[in-house]
Amino acid sequence: MSSAAIPKTTNRWVLAEHVPKDRPLTKDFFRWETDVTLREIQDGELLVKVAHLGMEPSMKGTFTQEKSYRPAHPLGAPLWALGIADVLASKSSKYSAGDRIFGYVGQESNAIINENSPLLQKLHPALGKQALSLLGPPGLAAHVGLMNVAKCTKDDVVLVSAAAGATGSIVVQLAKALGVKKVVGIASSRKLDAVLETGADAAVGYDSPSFLEDLRKATNEEVSVYFENVGGKVLDAALEVMAPNGRIALCGVISEYQGQEEPIRGMRWILKKKLLLEGFICNQRGPEALLTAIKELTQWGIEGKVKTNIHTYQKKGLEHAPDALLALLNGENTGKMVLDL
Structure with a gap:
C-alpha cells in the first residue's frame, strides 16, 4: 500500500464516564470521536484496519470502578475489544502489510497495536470470524473452565447454563468431545433447538414455569460438573440437581450484568452435598493452560x-458498536455477538 493510501485518522468509541454499580449500561457512558489523528507507528508496531469486532459480556465490568481482576477502563481511552483486522503498515518483523490478524484492536476503525499485544496472531483463513469466539474469551474460558477448573472426564454428567451463548455452546461441544455420560444445557425456551444442535443430550428452558422439575428430569439429579455462566435462579436450581462432591466452574453471572445482584439462595446444598464452587479467570490459570487451550x-x-x-449484529459499521454490546447484554444473541465494520 502506498504511503498516500495509509490512513492518517481513525474513528473510535471512548469511555466518557464510568458506570455506577447500580446502573445498567447505556450508550450515554460512551463518546463517539471521528477523524482522530493517528501518530506514526514505531518499531514493533502495526497499523491495522479493523474488519470485525467481538462483543464480550465482561466489557461492562471494566467500564465501572468496582474492584475486579481487571483494572477499570481509563476515561477517554478507546473501548477495548478483540477483533480481526488487516495490516496496512508494519514496523514489526513478525507481521507484514497484507496480513490478516486476530487480537486486541479496540473499538476503532484504524488502530495502532504492538507486536507483543496479548493473543495477537496471524489469522488462519479456515477460522475466519470463528476466531473471535474460539480464540477469544468464550473459547478460552470454556476450555480452561472445563478442563482445568472442573477437571471434567468421561465419567461426568455435565450441566451448562447459557448453553446457547458463545461460551456455553463451546462447553457443550468440548464435553461431548470428551465423551462424558451426558450433557444438559440451560437456555431460554426460544434457544433450546440451538442448544440441541450443538450436541447437548437435553435442553431445559429457564423461563419455563416447570424449570426446576424439568431440570430434575433431564439430569436425574446426577450432575457432577456444572459450568456456570448465569447466576441467580439458574444457579439456585443447578445446586439442587448436583450430585455429592460435584464441581462447579463459575465463569460468569450474566443475570447481574444489567440488573440487580441476586444472592445465592441454595447455599445449604453446597454444604450438604460437599460441592466445590470455584470462580476463575482463564488468563490467570497460568500460561500452560492458555497455550494448550489456544493450540x-x-x-x-x-x-x-x-x-x-x-x-452478526444486524447493522454494519463501527458506529453501531454500543448497540451490539447492549444487544448482547440483553440476551438478543444466539452464539458469539460480532459486529462487521
Missing part, C-alpha cells in the same frame, strides 16, 4: 470438530 481450539476449529455460532 487445541485452533486445531479443532480448523478440523471442524468444534464449531461456533456467530451472531
Whole structure:
C-alpha cells in the first residue's frame, strides 16, 4: 500500500464516564470521536484496519470502578475489544502489510497495536470470524473452565447454563468431545433447538414455569460438573440437581450484568452435598493452560470438530458498536455477538 493510501485518522468509541454499580449500561457512558489523528507507528508496531469486532459480556465490568481482576477502563481511552483486522503498515518483523490478524484492536476503525499485544496472531483463513469466539474469551474460558477448573472426564454428567451463548455452546461441544455420560444445557425456551444442535443430550428452558422439575428430569439429579455462566435462579436450581462432591466452574453471572445482584439462595446444598464452587479467570490459570487451550481450539476449529455460532449484529459499521454490546447484554444473541465494520 502506498504511503498516500495509509490512513492518517481513525474513528473510535471512548469511555466518557464510568458506570455506577447500580446502573445498567447505556450508550450515554460512551463518546463517539471521528477523524482522530493517528501518530506514526514505531518499531514493533502495526497499523491495522479493523474488519470485525467481538462483543464480550465482561466489557461492562471494566467500564465501572468496582474492584475486579481487571483494572477499570481509563476515561477517554478507546473501548477495548478483540477483533480481526488487516495490516496496512508494519514496523514489526513478525507481521507484514497484507496480513490478516486476530487480537486486541479496540473499538476503532484504524488502530495502532504492538507486536507483543496479548493473543495477537496471524489469522488462519479456515477460522475466519470463528476466531473471535474460539480464540477469544468464550473459547478460552470454556476450555480452561472445563478442563482445568472442573477437571471434567468421561465419567461426568455435565450441566451448562447459557448453553446457547458463545461460551456455553463451546462447553457443550468440548464435553461431548470428551465423551462424558451426558450433557444438559440451560437456555431460554426460544434457544433450546440451538442448544440441541450443538450436541447437548437435553435442553431445559429457564423461563419455563416447570424449570426446576424439568431440570430434575433431564439430569436425574446426577450432575457432577456444572459450568456456570448465569447466576441467580439458574444457579439456585443447578445446586439442587448436583450430585455429592460435584464441581462447579463459575465463569460468569450474566443475570447481574444489567440488573440487580441476586444472592445465592441454595447455599445449604453446597454444604450438604460437599460441592466445590470455584470462580476463575482463564488468563490467570497460568500460561500452560492458555497455550494448550489456544493450540487445541485452533486445531479443532480448523478440523471442524468444534464449531461456533456467530451472531452478526444486524447493522454494519463501527458506529453501531454500543448497540451490539447492549444487544448482547440483553440476551438478543444466539452464539458469539460480532459486529462487521
